[in-house]
Amino acid sequence: MIRRVSFLLVFLAWAATAHASDKVYNAQHATLDNGMQVIVIPVHRTPAVTHMVWYMAGAAEEPQGISGTAHFLEHLLFKGTPRVPAGKFSEIVQRMGGNDNAFTSWDYTAFFQTVPKEKLADVMAMEAERMNDLTPKLSDVYSEKQVVMEERRQNIESDPGALLGERMRQALFPNHPYGRPIIGWMPEMQGLTWVDSLAFYKKWYAPNNAVLVISGDTTLEEVLPLANSTYGQLKREDVPIRARTASPKMDGTVRVTYARPDIREPQWIRMLRVPSVRQDTKSSLSLSLLEDLLGGNTGRLYQDLVVSQKLASNVDAAYSGYAWDDATFTLYATPASGVSLEKLEKAVTEALAKIAAHGFTDDEIKKAVGRMQDSAVYARDSLAGPAMNVGYGIVTGLTLDDIETWPKQLEALSKDDVSGALKKFVISEAGVTGWLLPEEKKR
Amino acid sequence: MRVFLCAFCLVMTLSSHAFAKVLDIQEFVTEKGIKVWLVPDQSIPVIALSFAFETGTERNPPAKQGLARLLSNTLDEGAGDINAKNFQARLRDHAIDFSFEAGRDVFSGNLRTLSRHKEEAFKLLKLAVTAPRFEAEAIERMRAANLSSIKSNIGDADWIASRLLFDRIYKGHPYALNSGGTLASMKALTAGDLKGEWKRIATRDRLYVGITGEVTIEEAKKIVDDTFGTLPEKSTEKPLEKATMPQVGKPVFYAKDMPQTVLWMAWDGISVSDPDYYAGVVADYIFGGGGFSSRLMAEIREKRGLTYGIQSDLVNNDYADRYVVMASLQPANVAPTIEAVNKIADEMKSKDVSPDELTAAKEYLTGSLPLGLSSSARIASTLVSLQLNRRPVTALDDYRAKIEAVTPADIRRVTARLLNGQPQVVLVGAKPDGLELETLTSIPNAETVTKQ
Known part of the structure; x- marks a missing residue:
């Protein structure tokens, strides 16, 4: 969930992070005395920096019964500290010529600003202050509660696809906080x-549970003195370890159907629980390759279902590997005109079985690894991108080395590894199938 | 390429006011007469090239709505002796990003490649531009994807609101049509239409190119002439009439089962060539364009908690300019919000903005210039939009001075023009309380072609 209206949290493909011969980012790393990690990715293209603070706490840390608290707190961090009154944080950043925002997920909450490099010390001081000195007025807390409820009405309750996704996640993660919006x-x-x-806030917001990530026109040498005089002044605190309830293995097929009269275009979605990068590096490498091999318009599913059989107008695959606990692998398909979701589902299932039966060729694997390694060069073709990518990895349990050498690691995969992952994780009954479809008008 | 579902594809061609001083632009015209702006950059091994023909969906007649859009989806589906599948595979296997886009006034293309794959990238670009195949298989596949996208849009409140708004505020002009096509018009398009459309669009006299990355001026000249040099020299199309703002009527309402109402308000606007344009940019920032700091956000979100977001935008096109405000709210809050917007508008018109507010706006608008230009693709597309807006190559330096020169009196004058009279209001979703409405039960130019 995102604080601002127009900011889109792009699905940063886990794949888009590396280059074969080098490290992807050439990031520099240090740890302050109070335990706060500092990562700097020098990109000397424009005289600007993106400054981010990531907390290793998100919606999955909420006690049962108060869902939405982590995201609400993210909003409240803009509601005032002794030196920066409510509403002034963004205004101060904008007066620098910069932009700021924040976002919350299940595993993390992050705050960021993009500013001219000479303003870096100022935003670090402001961000350090709101790590433990938040003082909102209760009237601002009340009006912000109305804002987050409007956010839910706008982004979830007005969007049938989002409502379906919410119910699918709930079925996919029974008894686990990932099943909660x-x-x-x-x-x-x-x-x-x-x-x-x-x-x-008191339990989770602490320097030793936070990661500072800066990309742009600076170096660790320049950043460290600034970090020591701002974040370094905060005390280390006792932070609990993440203890999440376990999700039992559930047999049987789960299907969620959502029908509305105003839907004109049906959708078919299958969401699967698969290993995250933190849980199982090798499987996650295979799943990243599977996303590439199955998805996209030159991928196996599109070529079979859209081009050859003409049963779908679109089909795609997505692996979201950055997660502390289980990750998801999702298949999406839109039926061709006149094709039922039942028929489409059967065709997708058969297409996957056919691929599994014949496997992939060495050449296919080699090409996929090559294009993913090529794409990794683009990871440095923006100011904020490197800080975003590195941050996602670190707060979901990876080491900087994991993130830097990912493309090289792909080369170790054989075609059998990839086919094995397809059979084990993607052709599976452990998922949830969603149908979004038009409801017949009642007579 | 794939056709993406996009609620806001139709919405707006924003004026490009994010220029930077940091760019060292080389301006030249090639031997074949093509206008190019180039920013050499050795910092990463990437080249980005953007181009635009200054003509777009506005030329598609009602019965052929969606023609330029379908063309943009089909041009990269096979060219020369390479079929669709192999063309896409060669792009993907070399990590080349390449796509076309059909706008109201411009038909554009964007390419990004690693330097080491540049020969392949420019070879494929040239083939797509000079020898598209328009194979039946690819056309049918892209038609199906577009029909699917239109059907999804018909269920999307934001899209419906923009459709209804354009139908009203551009009444009688091609801008009122659906550039993504109607279900009926999309079904009727043929391969012959696509060939004719590309022939109509692709002429050198109205082509603008922007390039950045690991490339020299000599290389750039060669790439551009080699790619586009054989296209016909001149177009015979005449300029269109301006779309005047029609008489404003009652709020237009379309009912949809949802907890909120999407609200759009539109006034007449000012053009990018207007002497007051830069005053308009500053005024808009203060009124509703400036994110959390704007007056609309401060009052309606931060103070009263009525919405997750409300914003304004200057919507500039070649033949019409409008000023819009948009938000999503609970139905009971629609009337109070319209009232609050009108009150804030009246204050802007009747009282000078404070010196501090004005300074804050100028600090953001001038300071954010270089920050907006941090990726190759953004730099290349900005080089094209500057040319399309007829800016000189020194526009980046001029921009700072023009923003700095805006006075409180300028803001009052331009606000009186931007927020002049009653706005046209469009509402989609839950029925709002306390407003006299014109209720619609069908969406113009969505399923079938609507009579003008």
Whole structure:
């Protein structure tokens, strides 16, 4: 969930991070005395920097019954500290010519600013202050609660696809906080309080549970003195370890159907629980390759279902590997005109079985590895991109070395590894199948 | 290419006010008469090239709505002796990003490649431009993807609101049509239409190119003439009439089962060549364009919690300029929000902005210039939009001075023009309370072609 209206949290493909011969980012790393990690990725293209602070705490850390608190707290971090009154944080950054924002996921909450490089010290001081000195007025807490409820009405409750996705996740992660919406369930959002938000803040917001990531026209040598005089002044605190409830293995097929009269175009979605990068590096490498081999318009599924059989107008695959616990692999398809979702589902299942039966060729694997390694060069073709990518990896449990050498690691995969991952994880009953379809008008 | 579902594809061609001083632009015209702006950059091994023909969907007649869009989806589906599948595979296997886009006034293309794959990239670009195949298989596949996209749009409140708004505020002009096509018009398009459309669009006299990356001026000249040099020299198309702002009527309402109402408000606008344009940019920032700091956000979101977001935009096209405000709210909050927007508008018109507010706006607008130009693709497309807006190559330096020169009196004058009279209001979703509405039950130019 994102604080700002127009900012899109792009699905940064896990693949887009590397180059074969070199490290992807050539990032520099240090740890402050209070335990805060510092990572700097020098990119000397424009005299500007993107400054991010990531907390290793998100919606999955919320106690049962107060869903939405982590995201609500993210909003409240803009509601005032002793030196920066409510509403002034973004205004100060904009007066620097910069932009700022924040976002919350299940595993993390992140705050960032892009500013001219000479303003870096100023934003570091402001960000350090709101790590443990938040002082919102209760009237601002109340009006912000209305804002997050409007955010839910706008982004979830007005979007049938988002509502379906919410219910699919709930079925995919029974008894695990990943099954809960980041923004919260509406009845619980109505009960969001400053008391609960403050408790979450005190428990999880601490330098030793935060990662500072800066990309742009600077170096670790320049950043360290600034970091020591701002974040370095904060005390290390006792932070609990992440303890999440376990999701049992559930047999059987789960299907979620959502029908509405105003839907004109049906959608078919299958969401699968698969290993995250942190849990199983080798499987995650294979799943990244599978995303590339199955998805896209030159991928196996599009070529079979859209081009040859003409049963779909689109089909795609996505692996979201950055997660502390289980990750997801999702297949999407839109039926061709006149094709039922039942028929489409059967065709997707058969197409996957056919691919599994024949496997992939060495040449196919080699080409996929090559294009993923080529794409990794683009990871440095923006200011904020490198800080975003490195941050996602670190707060979901990877080492900097894992992130830097990912493309090289792809070369170790054989075609059998990839076919094996297809059979084990993608052709699986352990998923949830969603149907979004038009509802027949009642007579 | 794939056709993406996009609620805002139709919405707006924003004026490009994010220029930077940091760019060292080389301006030249090639031997074949093509206008190019180049920014050599050795910092990463990447080359980005953007180009635009200054003509777009506005030329598609009602019965052929969606023609330029379908063309943009089909041009990269096979060219020369390379079929669609192999063409796409060669792009993908060399990590080349390449796509076309059909706008109201411009038909553009964007290419990004690693330097080491540049020969392949420019070979494929040239083939797509000079020898597209328009194979039946690819056309049918792209038609199906477009029909699917139109059907999805018909269920999307933001898209419906923009469709209804354009139908009203550009009444009688081609801008009122659906550039993505109607279900009926999309079904009727033929290979012959696509060939004719590309012939109509692709002439050298109205082509603008922007390049950045590991490339020299000599190389750039060669690439551009080699790619585009054989296209016909001149177009015979005449300029269109301007679309005047029609008489504003009652708020237009389209009911949809959802918890909120999408609100759009539109006034007449000012053009990018207007002497007051830069005053307009500053005024818009203060009123509703400036994110969390704007007056609309401060009052309607931050203070009253009525919405997740409200913003304004200067919408500039070749033949019409409008000023719009948009938000999503609970139905009971629509009337109070319209009232609040009108009140904030009246204040802008009747009282000078404070010196501090004005300084803050100028600091952002001038300071953010270089930050917006941090990726190759952004730099290349900015080089093209500057040319399309008829800016001189010194526009980046001029921009700072022009913003700095805006006074409180300028803001009042331009606000009186931008927020002049009653806006046309469009509402989609839950039925709002306390407003006299014109209720619509069908969406113009969505399923079938609507009579003008």
